[in-house]
Amino acid sequence: MTDITVTVNGATRTGSVEARKTLADFLRDDLDLTGTHVGCEHGVCGACTVIVDGRAVRSCLMLAVQAAGSEVTTIEGLAPDGALGTLQQAMWDSHSFQCGFCTPGFIVQAAAFLGAHPDADEQQIRAALSGNICRCTGYQSIIDGVLLAVQRSRAGISEGISEG
Amino acid sequence: MKLPCFDYEAPATVAEVVELLAAHEDQASVLAGGQSLIPLLALRLARPAVLIDINGLSELSGVSVTDGLVTIGALTREFAAEESATVADAVPLLAAALPLIGHEAIRSRGTIGGSLAHADPAAELPAVARALDAEFVVRSQSGDRVIPAAQWFEGYLTTSRRSDEILVEMRFPAAAPGTGVAFQEIARRHGDFAIVGLAASLTLDDGVIGDARLAFAGLADVPVRAAEAEALLVGQRPSAGLFEEAARLATAGLDPPADLHGSSEYRKKIAATLVRRGLQAAARNAGERQ
Numbered sequence: 450m451t452d453i454t455v456t457v458n459g460a461t462r463t464g465s466v467e468a469r470k471t472l473a474d475f476l477r478d479d480l481d482l483t484g485t486h487v488g489c490e491h492g493v494c495g496a497c498t499v500i501v502d503g504r505a506v507r508s509c510l511m512l513a514v515q516a517a518g519s520e521v522t523t524i525e526g527l528a529p530d531g532a533l534g535t536l537q538q539a540m541w542d543s544h545s546f547q548c549g550f551c552t553p554g555f556i557v558q559a560a561a562f563l564g565a566h567p568d569a570d571e572q573q574i575r576a577a578l579s580g581n582i583c584r585c586t587g588y589q590s591i592i593d594g595v596l597l598a599v600q601r602s603r604a605g606i607s608e609g610i611s612e613g
Numbered sequence: 614m615k616l617p618c619f620d621y622e623a624p625a626t627v628a629e630v631v632e633l634l635a636a637h638e639d640q641a642s643v644l645a646g647g648q649s650l651i652p653l654l655a656l657r658l659a660r661p662a663v664l665i666d667i668n669g670l671s672e673l674s675g676v677s678v679t680d681g682l683v684t685i686g687a688l689t690r691e692f693a694a695e696e697s698a699t700v701a702d703a704v705p706l707l708a709a710a711l712p713l714i715g716h717e718a719i720r721s722r723g724t725i726g727g728s729l730a731h732a733d734p735a736a737e738l739p740a741v742a743r744a745l746d747a748e749f750v751v752r753s754q755s756g757d758r759v760i761p762a763a764q765w766f767e768g769y770l771t772t773s774r775r776s777d778e779i780l781v782e783m784r785f786p787a788a789a790p791g792t793g794v795a796f797q798e799i800a801r802r803h804g805d806f807a808i809v810g811l812a813a814s815l816t817l818d819d820g821v822i823g824d825a826r827l828a829f830a831g832l833a834d835v836p837v838r839a840a841e842a843e844a845l846l847v848g849q850r851p852s853a854g855l856f857e858e859a860a861r862l863a864t865a866g867l868d869p870p871a872d873l874h875g876s877s878e879y880r881k882k883i884a885a886t887l888v889r890r891g892l893q894a895a896a897r898n899a900g901e902r903q
């Protein structure tokens with residue numbers, strides 16, 4: 450077992466893990482952050498996407514020991530006070546999701562992408578989300594939600610409203 | 614599935630890595646970005662007794678240029694190479710291929726050396742390395758060896774790296790002025806492995822092709838150069854008729870594998886289409902680098 454310290458959603462968290470434990474399982478089983486979903490467990494579905502040191506990664510393809518010393522943001526970290534942010538509200542309003550299993554992966558991936566590309570167009574959004582699988586919607590409602598978030602952020606910025 | 618048990622080593626220097634590799638040889642696997650090796654572990658397709666994690670070795674990351682050679686550290690992340698102005702300028706074929714690798718979250722962790730050492734014949738980087746005659750530098754306790762791309766890829770997921778060696782860097786020739794490139798692929802979904810991919814590079818001198826390079830992904834157990842088609846192109850001026858003939862020559866002797874993504878005949882047809890498209894695109898953007 451290896452002792453690790455990871456900053457998760459702004460808080461310092463510690464744990465003692467086997468080397469073979471993935472970051473996804475550490476977040477879920479050791480830290481009770483079950484918002485991160487585990488789908489395929491081999492890097493195909495994108496449900497376990499989290500942000501590590503500013504970049505979206507698949508937490509099932511990273512060992513927990515490799516996250517030692519890193520800053521991790523999970524879906525829980527995107528709405529820390531329980532209020533939905535611009536992206537989450539836009540996806541709610543667009544009826545983006547149905548069963549919800551893929552939701553955290555899509556939201557975290559979209560949040561990481563919009564952070565770096567706030568003016569993304571539809572084609573860029575489709576490419577950015579191409580690594581996440583949804584078996585309910587057919588994707589159009591998800592793309593609509595992200596596009597709505599882009600529009601609202603733009604409008605908010607032009608009106609000088611700060612975004613939560 | 615959850616990962617199987619393994620002993621975990623996270624050495625701090627390349628010297629320690631080669632010591633560990635010498636001790637464990639084929640019982641050990643080197644963990645770089647993990648975007649291929651971790652799935653292989655989860656699926657029990659790989660069962661190393663020891664995992665040697667090289668992610669702490671910052672000495673293996675980075676891009677530099679000397680004397681017309683671009684050296685890329687094996688641990689350089691794909692996203693970092695994608696954002697590198699040096700790569701965009703000096704190895705445009707690599708820059709064209711990088712955005713097509715997997716998905717954004719894969720490129721956050723995936724490394725250039727990891728993909729080339731994994732040697733999936735349907736992946737983009739092996740075709741790029743083969744097209745450009747890249748060189749691979751491997752290190753063991755007995756020193757360094759430099760292996761040309763033509764000898765690096767030996768078979769499906771198999772390279773000429775010995776089990777006591779670690780890939781430390783790759784060297785790519787810097788593109789000459791007048792070089793145009795294209796990486797073309799057909800995939801069901803952006804980011805999927807290509808059914809067929811093509812790395813194409815043309816260097817024009819006064820409108821005449823001085824150098825032509827074509828390498829396919831997904832047509833055999835190693836990336837495949839189209840030497841006959843390249844020979845046809847050199848000394849000619851770009852034209853639709855010439856590219857048509859090059860496509861015919863490049864695919865004439867091919868017998869690609871069939872699987873649920875496409876029959877052998879389908880792969881052969883799209884390979885020819887990719888040659889035409891790739892050469893047209895390369896010829897178009899060659900002018901921009903004069």
